[in-house]
Amino acid sequence: MADAGGADQLANLHLDEATGEKVSKSELKKRQKQRQLEEKKKEKAAAAPSKPKPEKLASAEEEESQLTPNQYYEIRCRQIQKLRQTKAPNPYPHKFKVTTDLRDFLKQYESIKTGEHLKDVEVRVGGRIYTKRASGTKLVFYDIRAEGVKVQVMCQAQEAAGEVPFEQQHEHLRRGDIIGIIGYPGRTAPRNRPEGELSIFAREIILLTPCLHQIPSEHYGFKDQEQRYRQRYLDLIMNDHVRNVFITRSKMITYIRRFFDERDFVEVETPMMNAIAGGATAKPFITHHNDLDMNLFMRVAPELYLKMLVVGGLERVYELGRLFRNEGIDLTHNPEFTTCEFYMAYADVYDVMNITEDLVSGLVKHVTGGYQTTFHTQTGEEYHVNWEKPWKRIDMIEALEKACGEKFPPGEELHTSATNDFLKRMLKKMNAECTPPQTNARMLDKLVGEFIEETCINPTFITGHPQMMSPLAKYHRDRPGMCERFEAFVCKKEIVNAYTELNDPFDQRLRFEEQARQKDQGDDEAQMIDENFCTSLEFGLPPTGGWGMGIDRLVMFLTDHYTIKEVLAFPFMKEEQNQGKDKKLAAEVVGVKPVVEEGIPHK
Numbered sequence: 001m002a003d004a005g006g007a008d009q010l011a012n013l014h015l016d017e018a019t020g021e022k023v024s025k026s027e028l029k030k031r032q033k034q035r036q037l038e039e040k041k042k043e044k045a046a047a048a049p050s051k052p053k054p055e056k057l058a059s060a061e062e063e064e065s066q067l068t069p070n071q072y073y074e075i076r077c078r079q080i081q082k083l084r085q086t087k088a089p090n091p092y093p094h095k096f097k098v099t100t101d102l103r104d105f106l107k108q109y110e111s112i113k114t115g116e117h118l119k120d121v122e123v124r125v126g127g128r129i130y131t132k133r134a135s136g137t138k139l140v141f142y143d144i145r146a147e148g149v150k151v152q153v154m155c156q157a158q159e160a161a162g163e164v165p166f167e168q169q170h171e172h173l174r175r176g177d178i179i180g181i182i183g184y185p186g187r188t189a190p191r192n193r194p195e196g197e198l199s200i201f202a203r204e205i206i207l208l209t210p211c212l213h214q215i216p217s218e219h220y221g222f223k224d225q226e227q228r229y230r231q232r233y234l235d236l237i238m239n240d241h242v243r244n245v246f247i248t249r250s251k252m253i254t255y256i257r258r259f260f261d262e263r264d265f266v267e268v269e270t271p272m273m274n275a276i277a278g279g280a281t282a283k284p285f286i287t288h289h290n291d292l293d294m295n296l297f298m299r300v301a302p303e304l305y306l307k308m309l310v311v312g313g314l315e316r317v318y319e320l321g322r323l324f325r326n327e328g329i330d331l332t333h334n335p336e337f338t339t340c341e342f343y344m345a346y347a348d349v350y351d352v353m354n355i356t357e358d359l360v361s362g363l364v365k366h367v368t369g370g371y372q373t374t375f376h377t378q379t380g381e382e383y384h385v386n387w388e389k390p391w392k393r394i395d396m397i398e399a400l401e402k403a404c405g406e407k408f409p410p411g412e413e414l415h416t417s418a419t420n421d422f423l424k425r426m427l428k429k430m431n432a433e434c435t436p437p438q439t440n441a442r443m444l445d446k447l448v449g450e451f452i453e454e455t456c457i458n459p460t461f462i463t464g465h466p467q468m469m470s471p472l473a474k475y476h477r478d479r480p481g482m483c484e485r486f487e488a489f490v491c492k493k494e495i496v497n498a499y500t501e502l503n504d505p506f507d508q509r510l511r512f513e514e515q516a517r518q519k520d521q522g523d524d525e526a527q528m529i530d531e532n533f534c535t536s537l538e539f540g541l542p543p544t545g546g547w548g549m550g551i552d553r554l555v556m557f558l559t560d561h562y563t564i565k566e567v568l569a570f571p572f573m574k575e576e577q578n579q580g581k582d583k584k585l586a587a588e589v590v591g592v593k594p595v596v597e598e599g600i601p602h603k
Contacts (some may be wrong), residue, residue, distance in 0.1 A: 007167055011323075012024065012025070012601070013027045016028055016031060018031070020034065022116055042121045044285060046538065059134055060171070061132060061134075061174065061175075062172075064214075067214070069213070069214050072213070072214040073212060073213055073214070073589070074111065074315070074584075074589050076174070076210070076212050076213075076214075077212055077317060077586045077589040077590050078589070078590055079172065080210050080280045080586075081592070083172065083210075084589060089164060089168075089172075089206070089207055091172075091207055091209070091210050092208075092209060093206070093207075093208060096124075096126060096180035096206060096208050097224060098124055098125060098126045098180070099122075099123065099124040099126055100123040100124060100125050101125075101147060102125055102127060102144075102145075102146045102147050102149050102151055103147050103148070103149050104365070104497065105123060105125065105151065105185065105200075106151065106198065106406055107150055107522055109185040109198060110198060112185060112186065112187045112198060113187060114187050114188070114189050114194070114196040115187065115188075115189035115196060116135070116186060116187055117184065117185075117186035117187075117201060118184055118185045118186060119184050119186075119201075120184070120518065121184050121185055121397070122182065122183075122184060123153045123181075123182075123183060123184060123185060123200060124180065124182050125144075125146065125151075125181050125200065126146060126178065126179070126180050126181075126208060127144035127145055127146035127151075127178070127179065127181070128144060128145055128146065128152070128176065128177070128178050128179075128211075128237065129142050129143070129144055129173060129174070129175050129176060129177050129178075129179060130143045130144065130145055130175065130218060131143040131175065131218065132173065132174070132175060134389040136171075137157075137167060138156065138157035138166070139154075139155070139156055139157070140155040140156075140170050141154055141155070142154065142155070142173075142179075142205075143412040144179065144181070144216035147246075148240060148243055148244070151198070151199065151200060152188075152197050152198075152199040152200070153181055153183070153202050153205075153206060154169065154186075154188060154199045154200070154201050154202065154204045155201045156201070157168075159183075159201060159202070159203055160203065160204070161182075161203040161204050162182075162203070162204035162206075164204075169204065169205045169206075170205065171209060171376070172574040173205065173207060174210070174211065174459055175194075175211070175214075175215055176207045176211025176213065176214075176215040176237070177207060177209065177210050177211050177360050178209040178210075178211070178476070179205055179206060179207055179208055179351065180205070180208050181200055181202050181204075181205055181206075182202065182203050182204040182205075182206075183200045183201050183202040183203050183204075184198060184200070184201050184203070185198070185199075185201075186198075186199060186200075186201045187199065194366055208526070212549050212586055215234070215237065215238065216234075216238055218493040221238060221239070222235060222237075222238035222239060226573070228242075229565050229570075229571050229573055230573055230576070232569055232570055242566075244559075245555070245559045245561070245567055246556065246569060248367060248559055249479070249551075249555045249559075249567060251366070251367055252363060252367055252554065252555060252558070253287070253320065253551065255362075255363050255366050255367070256320065256340055256359070256363065257320065259359050259362070259363075260316075260318045260342060263316070265316040265317060265318045265342060265344075266314055266316060266317050266318075267317075267318055267319065267320070268306070268309060268314070268317050268319055269319065269321070270299075270305035270306060270309075270319060270321075271299065271305065272299050272321075272322070272324075273287065273289075273296040273297070273298060273299070274297050274298075274299055274300060275294070275296060275297070276297065276528045276529075276530045277297035277298075277299070277300050277528065278299035278300075278303075278304045278355065278528060278530040279299070279300060279301030279302060279303035279304045279305075279472070280300045280303065280323075280325075281471070282300040282301070282325040282326075282327065283300075283322070283325060283326045283327055284298060284299075284325070284326055285297065285298040285324050285325075285326045285335070286298075294408065298324035299323060299324060300323060300324065300325050301323060301339075301341070301548070302319050302321065302341055303325075303546065303548070304533040306319060306341060306342075306343045306546075307343055307501060307536070307541060307544065307546070308532075308533065308536045309343075309534070310343050310345055310541060310542065310544055311536045311537070311539055311540065311541050315344070315345035315346070315542070316342070316343075316344050317342065317343050318340060318341065318342035318343075318347065319340070319341055319342075320338070320339075320340045320551070321338065321339070322336050322337070322338055322487060323336065323337055323338075323339055324336050325337075329572060331378060331562055331563045331564065332493055332553060332556070332563075332564050333564065334552070334565070334568060334571055334572055335572050336572065337550065337551075337564070337568075338550075338552055339548055339549060339550055339551060340548070340549050340551060341546070341547065341549075342546070342547050343544055343545070343546045343547075344544065344545045344547075345542040345543070345544050346542060346543055346544075346548075347501060347543075347544065347545035348484065348500040348543065348545050349463075349484040349485065349486060349498060349500040349545060351545050352486075352498045352499075352500075352545040352546070352547050353486060353498070355460060355489060355547070356360065356496055356498065356547065356549075357389035357390060357391055357459075357576065358389070360387060360459065360488075360495075360549075360554070361387050361388055361389045363554075364387040364558065365387075366539075367558055368558060371386055371387045371388040372384065372385070372386055372387075373385045373387065373557065373558060373560070374560060375491050375557050375560055375562075376493075376560055377562050378563070383457050383459050383491050385457065385458055385459070385490060385491065385557070386458050387458075387459055387490075390592040391458070391459040391460060391461055391484075391488070392456075392458060392459070392460045392461070393460070393461045393463060394452060394456075394460060394461065394462050394463070395463055395464040396448060396462055396463065396464045396465055396466075397411070397466075397482075398464070399451070399462075400444075400447055400451065402600070403430075403447075403451035403452070404426050404429065404451070406426070408422075409422060410480070410481065411467075411476075411479055411480050411481025411482045412480045412481035413481065414440060414444070414466040414467075414468060414481055415440055415467070415468040415481075415514075416440075417539065419440055420438070420439075420440050420443075423438075423440060423443040423444060424438065424442075424443065426447060427443060427446065427447070430447070430450065430451070432446055432447060432450045433446075434446040440466075440468060441466075441469045443466050444466065444469060445469065451590075453489055453492050453493075453494070454492055456489035456490065456491075456492055457490075457491055457492070458490070459488060459489070459490050459495075460488065460490075461486045461487070461488055462486060462487045462488075462489060463484075463485070463486045464476075464479070464482055464487040465487075466481060466482055466483070467481055467482065467483045467511075469483075469513065469603050470483045470485045470499065471502075471511040471514065472499065472501065472502055472508075472546075473485040473499035473500065473501070473502055473504075473514065474499065474500040474501060474502045474503065474504075474509070475507070483499065483500075484499060484500035485497075485498065485499045486498055489535075491557055492559055493553055493557075494550070494553075495549055495550055495553050495554055495557075496547065496548065496550075497547075497548050498545070498546060498547040498548070499545070499546050500543070500544075500545060501541065501543075501544040501545065501546045502541060503537060503540075503541035503542070503544060504537070505534055505537035505538045508533075508534055508537055509529075509534055512528075512529040512530070512534070513529065516528070516529055552564050552567055552568060555567040565568075
């Protein structure tokens with residue numbers, strides 16, 4: 001009977017095709033009805049227009065990032081002009097007291113643990129905003145930079161203090177603005193990583209100076225070479241390595257001054273405008289003095305004045321300053337550049353050579369921490385330079401004879417017309433070209449440049465120059481026709497030029513007259529006769545060693561830059577075409593009228 005009952009129950013079950021189960025008739029109907037209802041809901045939902053997802057509201061900064069630079073500039077100018085009028089807040093306050101150097105902050109509080117806050121310590125720092133990140137309306141992060149370092153600033157509404165409400169403190173701030181921060185040190189406690197970031201937890205943020213322009217993003221940076229040179233301020237804002245170059249340059253100049261000061265030298269200043277362009281073989285710039293109605297030359301070298309000071313009894317003098325030469329612009333030449341020259345009574349070229357090794361080797365060690373540096377050329381060649389003394393020494397004529405495979409005329413004949421013909425033949429033989437005028441000095445200099453200087457990677461002294469190449473150097477004590485002079489080369493470029501100075505007024509007159517003859521032949525760089533200097537020699541210049549070094553070129557080698565423009569804060573640039581024609585100044589954008597000022601004459 002039990003088996004018969006079970007068979008009847010199975011017979012009353014129905015197959016649910018959706019699941020493959022056998023269920024009672026009532027259960028099957030229930031399931032089918034439920035499925036029909038779900039199907040209708042799906043059809044209805046499919047037919048109904050889809051509801052748009054609520055979009056996240058873009059911040060003002062995100063919207064402004066879509067603007068063109070000109071649009072951003074004009075909108076920003078109007079925003080700041082409104083603040084200037086309302087003073088809520090004043091966008092250009094007079095003073096913000098800074099008590100903490102950001103570099104010291106990072107060192108002093110680096111040991112703070114994650115989540116630790118030093119609320120009792122007040123820090124007041126100033127810096128420029130590089131990034132701004134908002135998380136809702138109650139939390140804002142900034143990355144600021146000052147003195148070459150970066151720190152995060154965390155701003156929370158519950159920490160806000162001061163007269164200005166939290167939202168108003170931050171709504172006007174943009175990337176590039178200079179701000180003052182009052183807060184305390186601490187380290188964040190992020191959820192997604194074990195260690196937090198050392199930060200300033202701000203109680204108050206004060207706008208000190210707004211940036212009216214849209215600064216480049218940190219992702220793309222500011223890399224256009226020409227614009228970097230023209231807008232060096234923006235280059236320094238965006239590129240830390242540029243800042244480091246000028247800091248290194250300053251350290252080098254400070255070291256050089258200290259080196260000479262410690263050796264009892266006197267730093268002096270000599271005129272930059274001269275009636276005669278003397279002291280170097282170079283083409284000068286000409287300017288005009290209106291009141292005296294006379295042309296003057298911007299100095300090409302301070303040499304003659306410095307030697308006149310030695311005549312007067314200042315036996316050790318040096319000058320660091322600018323020179324001006326109206327010559328070509330290339331990777332290693334700028335129309336104005338910085339040199340250091342010194343003159344030392346009772347010294348000769350050999351003493352000066354030793355001083356050069358001491359100064360430059362010590363300078364490299366001071367700046368880099370060692371004697372080995374690396375330099376890359378424009379073509380990608382890599383030079384490994386060892387600045388440690390002693391340096392290699394090469395005799396000019398001996399090296400040229402070896403390179404050309406022929407004996408050169410003796411020193412006392414190097415100024416003759418026969419030697420002129422010989423040098424022309426050497427240029428042709430060696431496939432070297434010297435532009436006119438083809439004077440003996442210029443042709444020799446060309447051969448030296450092609451076949452000796454090109455071998456000088458490590459610091460090298462080239463010595464044994466002919467007298468006719470060196471109108472201010474003393475004749476060699478042992479070799480007729482030659483003079484006591486050296487040039488120091490590094491990475492194939494000259495960095496130092498030095499002599500035993502010519503102190504014989506009779507000989508000096510003849511040398512100047514030879515230079516005048518070369519000038520008549522068409523050599524614009526030949527020196528003029530300086531009568532005042534010749535007269536000073538007649539009063540007696542003691543035996544003297546003289547020296548000059550190019551600062552810019554040395555900075556290039558120690559900072560690994562192949563172009564001089566990278567080591568000059570504001571290198572000479574060609575005038576831009578259409579410069580400023582369409583550019584409006586901030587005052588013009590917002591219609592600020594100029595204020596009439598009374599001129600005060602110079603007293």
